[in-house]
Amino acid sequence: MTEKPANRELVYAEIIKYHFACGVSFFLIALTAGFFYALVLTDLNPLEGIEIFSPGRWRMVHTNAIAYGFLINMFIGILYWVVPRLTGHPVASKKLSWLILGAWQLIVLLAAVGILLGDAQAIEWGETPTWVDHLAVVGVALLVVNVATPLFKTRGEKLYVSLWYFGAMLVWTPLVYIMGNYLPQYLVPGAGGAAITGMYIHDLVGLSVTPLGWGMMYYFVPVLLKKPIWSHTLSILGFWGLAFFYPLNGVHHFFYSPIPMYAQYGAVVSTIAVELVVFTVIVNFFMTLRGRGDLLRSNISVRWFFVGMVFYFITCFQCAFHTTLTFQKIIHFTDWVVGHAHLVMFGVFGFWMIGGVTYLWPKVTGREWWSAKLNAWNFWLSSIGLVFMFLDLTGAGLVQGFLWADLAQWEKSIQSSMPFWHGRTFAGAMIITGQVLQVFNMWKTAKSPAPKNG
Amino acid sequence: MEKLAAILLIAGLGCFAFAGLLTGYLPVSHLSKVEVKTLDEIAPEPSLDFIDLSKRYPEQFKKYYGEPTKEAFHKALRLGRDTYIGEACWHCHSQFIRPVSNEDIRFGKVSWADEYRNEMFLPHLFGTRRVGPDLIRESGRRGNDWHVAHFYDPQLVAPLSIMPRYTWFFDGEEPNEVGIAMVAYMQWLGSWTTPQKIAYQELKEAQAKKEEATE
Numbered sequence: 001m002t003e004k005p006a007n008r009e010l011v012y013a014e015i016i017k018y019h020f021a022c023g024v025s026f027f028l029i030a031l032t033a034g035f036f037y038a039l040v041l042t043d044l045n046p047l048e049g050i051e052i053f054s055p056g057r058w059r060m061v062h063t064n065a066i067a068y069g070f071l072i073n074m075f076i077g078i079l080y081w082v083v084p085r086l087t088g089h090p091v092a093s094k095k096l097s098w099l100i101l102g103a104w105q106l107i108v109l110l111a112a113v114g115i116l117l118g119d120a121q122a123i124e125w126g127e128t129p130t131w132v133d134h135l136a137v138v139g140v141a142l143l144v145v146n147v148a149t150p151l152f153k154t155r156g157e158k159l160y161v162s163l164w165y166f167g168a169m170l171v172w173t174p175l176v177y178i179m180g181n182y183l184p185q186y187l188v189p190g191a192g193g194a195a196i197t198g199m200y201i202h203d204l205v206g207l208s209v210t211p212l213g214w215g216m217m218y219y220f221v222p223v224l225l226k227k228p229i230w231s232h233t234l235s236i237l238g239f240w241g242l243a244f245f246y247p248l249n250g251v252h253h254f255f256y257s258p259i260p261m262y263a264q265y266g267a268v269v270s271t272i273a274v275e276l277v278v279f280t281v282i283v284n285f286f287m288t289l290r291g292r293g294d295l296l297r298s299n300i301s302v303r304w305f306f307v308g309m310v311f312y313f314i315t316c317f318q319c320a321f322h323t324t325l326t327f328q329k330i331i332h333f334t335d336w337v338v339g340h341a342h343l344v345m346f347g348v349f350g351f352w353m354i355g356g357v358t359y360l361w362p363k364v365t366g367r368e369w370w371s372a373k374l375n376a377w378n379f380w381l382s383s384i385g386l387v388f389m390f391l392d393l394t395g396a397g398l399v400q401g402f403l404w405a406d407l408a409q410w411e412k413s414i415q416s417s418m419p420f421w422h423g424r425t426f427a428g429a430m431i432i433t434g435q436v437l438q439v440f441n442m443w444k445t446a447k448s449p450a451p452k453n454g
Numbered sequence: 455m456e457k458l459a460a461i462l463l464i465a466g467l468g469c470f471a472f473a474g475l476l477t478g479y480l481p482v483s484h485l486s487k488v489e490v491k492t493l494d495e496i497a498p499e500p501s502l503d504f505i506d507l508s509k510r511y512p513e514q515f516k517k518y519y520g521e522p523t524k525e526a527f528h529k530a531l532r533l534g535r536d537t538y539i540g541e542a543c544w545h546c547h548s549q550f551i552r553p554v555s556n557e558d559i560r561f562g563k564v565s566w567a568d569e570y571r572n573e574m575f576l577p578h579l580f581g582t583r584r585v586g587p588d589l590i591r592e593s594g595r596r597g598n599d600w601h602v603a604h605f606y607d608p609q610l611v612a613p614l615s616i617m618p619r620y621t622w623f624f625d626g627e628e629p630n631e632v633g634i635a636m637v638a639y640m641q642w643l644g645s646w647t648t649p650q651k652i653a654y655q656e657l658k659e660a661q662a663k664k665e666e667a668t669e
Contacts, residue, residue: 056542171466190570192482243465247473256552
């Protein structure tokens with residue numbers, strides 16, 4: 001085997017640093033927007049009657065800044081770190097990486113400004129104004145070129161499972177984005193469009209975020225634990241399971257809608273199948289962790305991954321039940337789903353991401369963490385806040401669902417949700433505090449004097 | 455076959471295409487048996503609510519829409535739909551009635567696929583969350599003045615409502631172009647199922663038959 005260049009030359013740490021910095025900045029914007037929205041629900045909106053602070057617009061900023069500003073930025077950083085290391089080749093070009101960094105921030109900012117000015121698109125998780133869609137497609141294409149290049153340079157070599165996930169993700173993401181943002185907008189109206197939007201909502205999570213998350217976890221967990229993954233067979237099985245079953249789930253976002261029932265039944269079955277596939281990842285993680293449980297106390301990154309994995313178990317267990325038509329009668333349209341979404345997006349992928357960043361930030365900045373204590377504070381505030389929020393919203397969902405089915409006055413469901421919504425605001429404040437501490441800590445770390453021998 | 459190529463082709467393209475075929479193409483082609491209708495076909499004349507708005511707010515209406523013609527009505531419906539999207543109304547209100555959870559008793563007729571086969575539902579506005587009630591059977595449920603007051607300050611007419619105030623739909627206290635459009639749009643949602651609409655339709659058909667007979 002030929003000598004591979006040192007990792008230091010393969011990875012452009014500076015660009016990764018900026019992607020992380022932009023990612024967490026958008027994260028804070030997203031959390032602020034979410035917090036405003038929580039205040040709207042409790043009738044405490046301080047910005048009532050100001051057009052650009054219209055709550056509906058802020059809600060879209062919340063979700064889009066999370067998906068495209070936070071998660072995608074962070075994942076790009078992770079890809080730039082992991083892919084060159086696993087393939088032994090740098091990404092296509094340093095210049096292109098800088099271009100992508102700038103272009104992506106511009107795309108997310110334009111989307112946010114467009115939304116705040118009242119120019120949104122009615123595609124859930126794709127509310128970016130229609131004219132930003134074209135730019136986003138170009139941005140994604142550039143990223144694909146940049147990251148796929150090292151993958152293709154590995155001709156014939158054995159690929160670690162993380163690269164399977166990343167490779168497939170590079171094919172899926174542009175397809176998913178184009179399908180979801182163009183077909184229902186220009187070609188397919190009504191229920192058919194809803195079937196496609198459902199696929200988009202689901203595939204954005206299932207075919208972009210999930211393979212990135214799984215690939216990331218299959219890379220970082222062995223690195224953090226300093227031992228190989230428990231079962232490679234299981235990880236490959238998980239890959240094919242994800243590829244086959246995940247994209248079939250889309251219609252489960254619109255149960256009991258006028259989409260043909262056979263598509264809805266299919267969505268129930270394939271969703272339950274997906275939960276079984278997810279268990280391959282969960283089992284693999286816990287079996288790998290076996291014997292190294294002491295790291296939960298000493299290594300905060302492992303702790304983020306661990307708690308994220310526990311949340312993953314809860315969401316998927318929950319999902320296998322609430323995807324059934326029986327549960328859907330009551331919980332659809334309620335806060336139950338909102339609780340589920342927060343647990344998945346923040347509790348699982350957000351937590352893993354923070355775990356990865358806690359490990360990588362000292363490496364890309366060349367400095368030790370400014371404060372380990374603040375990291376621990378963020379961990380506890382976010383974990384407790386999120387568990388609180390999840391239980392709170394799940395409870396709220398049941399109350400709302402049963403009141404609606406009982407034909408209670410609509411206002412009754414608002415009134416009964418109030419205590420839950422106040423609880424959610426409080427939980428949100430905890431999470432935001434934790435993340436502000438994290439970002440402050442990242443800032444202080446990057447600004448601290450460089451170590452002399454570094 | 456090389457491994458990477460196999461992964462990209464089978465998992466990447468193959469599985470995606472398979473799913474697209476099964477959960478996208480199949481239901482879409484099934485639903486496509488009904489022609490997509492244009493606004494001219496589904497709203498051939500201005501609604502009575504729209505004409506009522508022109509009388510209730512004559513100056514504002516004249517300023518923004520002129521006469522309550524079909525063209526003005528269509529302009530209002532499209533602007534109303536676009537505002538409904540831009541303000542993300544669809545994140546707190548759904549637009550389909552499910553056949554479960556007593557929704558047909560609360561809101562009205564259960565939704566069927568054909569009623570969404572027109573340009574007003576491109577993109578569809580089904581929604582996935584109800585903070586407020588469903589709106590697809592809103593037509594005729596309340597008067598224009600109720601809607602105007604409600605957009606200005608929801609708590610004036612629904613004291614426990616947490617819906618935001620949309621004061622920018624107004625010039626002072628009278629609805630502006632967007633305000634009139636939003637009320638027209640609300641009164642249009644589900645107008646094809648209201649008893650008034652059905653009675654009106656029957657009356658017109660009877661008249662047409664009568665005219666035919668006398669000729």
